[in-house]
Amino acid sequence: xxxxxxxxxxxxxxxxxxxxxxxxxxxxxxxxxxxxxxxxxxxxxxxxxxxxxxxxxxxxxxxxxxxxxxxxxxxxxxxxxxxxxxxxxxxxxxxxxxxxxxxxxxxxxxxxxxxxxxxxxxxxxxxxxxxxxxxxxxxxxxxxxxxxxxxxxxxxxxxxxxxxxxxxxxxxxxxxxxxxxxxxxxxxxxxxxxxxxxxxxxxxxxxxxxxxxxxxxxxxxxxxxxxxxxxxxxxxxxxxxxxxxxxxxxxxxxxxxxxxxxxxxxxxxxxxxxxxxxxxxxxxxxxxxxxxxxxxxxxxxxxxxxxxxxxxxxxxxxxxxxxxxxxxxxxxxxxxxxxxxxxxxxxxxxxxxxxxxxxxxxxxxxxxxxxxxxxxxxxxxxxxxxxxxxxxxxxxxxxxxxxxxxxxxxxxxxxxxxxxxxxxxxxxxxxxxxxxxxxxxxxxxxxxxxxxxxxxxxxxxxxxxxxxxxxxxxxxxxxxxxxxxxxxxxxxxxxxxxxxxxxxxxxxxxxxxxxxxx
Amino acid sequence: xxxxxxxxxxxxxxxxxxxxxxxxxxxxxxxxxxxxxxxxxxxxxxxxxxxxxxxxxxxxxxxxxxxxxxxxxxxxxxxxxxxxxxxxxxxxxxxxxxxxxxxxxxxxxxxxxxxxxxxxxxxxxxxxxxxxxxxxxxxxxxxxxxxxxxxxxxxxxxx
Numbered sequence: 001x002x003x004x005x006x007x008x009x010x011x012x013x014x015x016x017x018x019x020x021x022x023x024x025x026x027x028x029x030x031x032x033x034x035x036x037x038x039x040x041x042x043x044x045x046x047x048x049x050x051x052x053x054x055x056x057x058x059x060x061x062x063x064x065x066x067x068x069x070x071x072x073x074x075x076x077x078x079x080x081x082x083x084x085x086x087x088x089x090x091x092x093x094x095x096x097x098x099x100x101x102x103x104x105x106x107x108x109x110x111x112x113x114x115x116x117x118x119x120x121x122x123x124x125x126x127x128x129x130x131x132x133x134x135x136x137x138x139x140x141x142x143x144x145x146x147x148x149x150x151x152x153x154x155x156x157x158x159x160x161x162x163x164x165x166x167x168x169x170x171x172x173x174x175x176x177x178x179x180x181x182x183x184x185x186x187x188x189x190x191x192x193x194x195x196x197x198x199x200x201x202x203x204x205x206x207x208x209x210x211x212x213x214x215x216x217x218x219x220x221x222x223x224x225x226x227x228x229x230x231x232x233x234x235x236x237x238x239x240x241x242x243x244x245x246x247x248x249x250x251x252x253x254x255x256x257x258x259x260x261x262x263x264x265x266x267x268x269x270x271x272x273x274x275x276x277x278x279x280x281x282x283x284x285x286x287x288x289x290x291x292x293x294x295x296x297x298x299x300x301x302x303x304x305x306x307x308x309x310x311x312x313x314x315x316x317x318x319x320x321x322x323x324x325x326x327x328x329x330x331x332x333x334x335x336x337x338x339x340x341x342x343x344x345x346x347x348x349x350x351x352x353x354x355x356x357x358x359x360x361x362x363x364x365x366x367x368x369x370x371x372x373x374x375x376x377x378x379x380x381x382x383x384x385x386x387x388x389x390x391x392x393x394x395x396x397x398x399x400x401x402x403x404x405x406x407x408x409x410x411x412x413x414x415x416x417x418x419x420x421x422x423x424x425x426x427x428x429x430x431x432x433x434x435x436x437x438x439x440x441x442x443x444x445x446x447x448x449x450x451x452x453x454x455x456x457x458x459x460x461x462x463x464x465x466x467x468x469x470x471x472x473x474x475x476x477x478x479x480x481x482x483x484x485x486x487x488x489x490x491x492x493x494x495x496x497x498x499x500x501x502x503x504x505x506x507x508x509x510x511x512x513x514x515x516x517x518x
Numbered sequence: 519x520x521x522x523x524x525x526x527x528x529x530x531x532x533x534x535x536x537x538x539x540x541x542x543x544x545x546x547x548x549x550x551x552x553x554x555x556x557x558x559x560x561x562x563x564x565x566x567x568x569x570x571x572x573x574x575x576x577x578x579x580x581x582x583x584x585x586x587x588x589x590x591x592x593x594x595x596x597x598x599x600x601x602x603x604x605x606x607x608x609x610x611x612x613x614x615x616x617x618x619x620x621x622x623x624x625x626x627x628x629x630x631x632x633x634x635x636x637x638x639x640x641x642x643x644x645x646x647x648x649x650x651x652x653x654x655x656x657x658x659x660x661x662x663x664x665x666x667x668x669x670x671x672x673x674x675x676x677x
Contacts, residue, residue, distance in 0.1 A: 012646050012661060015644075015649060015659035015660050016661050050649065185643065186642070186643045187605060187606045187647045188643075188645070189648065225641060263547070263548075265550070265551070265587065280547075281544040282545060284581050284582055300544075343648045344610065344650060349649065417606045417647065418609060419609045420609070428605070431605070435642065439642070441585075
């Protein structure tokens with residue numbers, strides 16, 4: 001029987017040498033005349049072990065990692081194709097604690113299947129949600145999504161079902177489903193992993209959204225920094241179209257739905273939904289004032305559902321297994337699972353999907369295993385460049401939209417960046433302002449000018465110039481930006497700044513320097 | 519690799535690209551990406567052609583080109599090295615690595631080496647935050663970079 005060897009095609013694995021490993025493996029298989037084939041899967045999400053190579057055995061898949069091209073010969077010598085012992089052998093993949101303790105609903109197939117094989121997708125439960133959807137009335141699909149408690153995973157946490165209902169009830173000759181795949185937040189990579197590792201689940205989710213709301217056209221707007229994701233989703237769309245999953249008759253039904261990928265051009269602000277719509281229309285990515293809501297007047301002023309990748313990719317399992325199944329995971333008003341992205345200075349970095357409710361401390365210390373540098377954790381930034389810095393003192397905060405908001409933070413797109421005790425929080429606060437200045441779309445004054453002034457004030461504090469007065473000024477500026485900005489870029493940049501000042505005041509009181517009095 | 523073409527060819531190629539893509543909904547970004555793929559930058563000579571074909575003002579097209587960080591108004595070096603400057607990479611010594619890259623190349627960000635070999639650019643997140651610090655050389659991704667790997671990347675780019 002042909003042995004299946006899995007070598008990821010995920011960008012993180014490739015960035016760590018997966019292409020070289022795959023080439024060396026293919027060559028060795030040919031030279032040794034082995035009856036084996038290589039499957040390029042997505043990533044399992046254990047990025048500290050990438051490239052993680054797996055081999056299918058009678059007892060299940062066995063994992064080896066991190067594998068370098070030079071390890072291939074010794075792996076084959078050790079009988080790796082039948083799961084043989086080797087220093088890089090990690091045991092059965094499914095039994096690795098990092099994976100075993102997860103609840104993988106959205107990421108159930110990521111890393112398991114060949115991302116571009118529709119047969120693999122079907123064999124692992126794919127398309128069941130869409131099949132259910134074509135048998136239901138649109139309002140019933142919307143009700144199912146509403147019942148599930150699914151909230152927007154892009155960061156705003158708005159109930160997905162309510163958004164869909166608005167679009168369903170709005171009249172329009174053409175409606176659109178827009179997938180916000182402009183994942184620009186540092187510390188996040190869940191969208192990228194789904195697009196590269198299980199693109200059909202996104203396509204299925206978008207098709208369901210189309211049927212539910214009467215939209216026949218979909219766009220995935222993603223980043224130019226994600227070439228592997230663009231290639232994977234584009235190829236999957238072709239496969240889905242050829243198989244009748246997309247097109248004039250979705251799965252043989254009376255519903256039409258088709259979609260394409262569009263690429264951004266390096267503007268962070270285009271992750272903001274109205275800016276994204278302008279960009280899709282071919283304009284500068286300026287933020288639009290709301291109302292009108294995109295659900296009423298979105299892309300080309302048509303009724304538009306705009307959802308994050310993970311929100312849409314969570315829909316198929318909800319339709320397949322029912323709203324109650326999904327809703328039974330989680331806590332409070334945060335229902336279902338959340339793919340937490342553990343990043344930065346952390347030992348076990350990667351993607352961990354679990355029900356809402358773990359504490360920040362459990363995530364960083366137990367799952368993440370503490371810092372990669374071995375030094376104490378000083379701060380973790382949760383929710384990307386617009387998220388707050390939390391100190392150890394707040395490690396008992398449960399991962400839940402409301403619990404984080406109560407501590408003046410946000411979970412955003414669920415990315416966590418860990419910093420050790422060498423981090424300078426004044427420098428991090430300054431960077432937040434600098435980033436806002438670089439990426440501001442320029443439409444509103446608090447964001448465009450406030451961010452530049454913020455950098456200057458932070459520099460004065462660092463130089464020891466009237467520190468007390470300038471700290472007050474910085475806090476006041478943050479207040480103006482928070483309440484006066486048009487969108488989350490200017491409005492949330494204060495989160496990292498204020499949290500850094502609040503929780504790490506010692507970093508904002510540098511010893512006065514003599515030459516600072518210039 | 520950037521190829522400098524005579525003006526007439528730029529106009530002709532631009533027309534062909536616009537003709538191919540203008541049937542799309544919201545065609546301007548796909549057109550600009552295609553033009554940059556073709557020429558390595560968005561030549562000034564392309565703008566009036568695009569504007570005329572899409573029934574936009576030249577100012578509108580110029581406004582879009584300059585809004586997005588990706589679009590270049592001038593050719594880049596033969597290789598483009600992008601270093602991630604965002605928080606996750608900062609937490610793993612990205613700032614120090616950036617200083618090292620600047621010193622090795624003798625240029626700052628947004629600059630090109632005098633021999634035209636390498637353009638150094640900042641990028642805000644490559645989605646490789648779990649294996650920081652990361653970089654992209656001519657579209658190829660590299661992660662968990664240390665000094666030796668950065669030096670190898672710079673050497674590769676300089677060739």
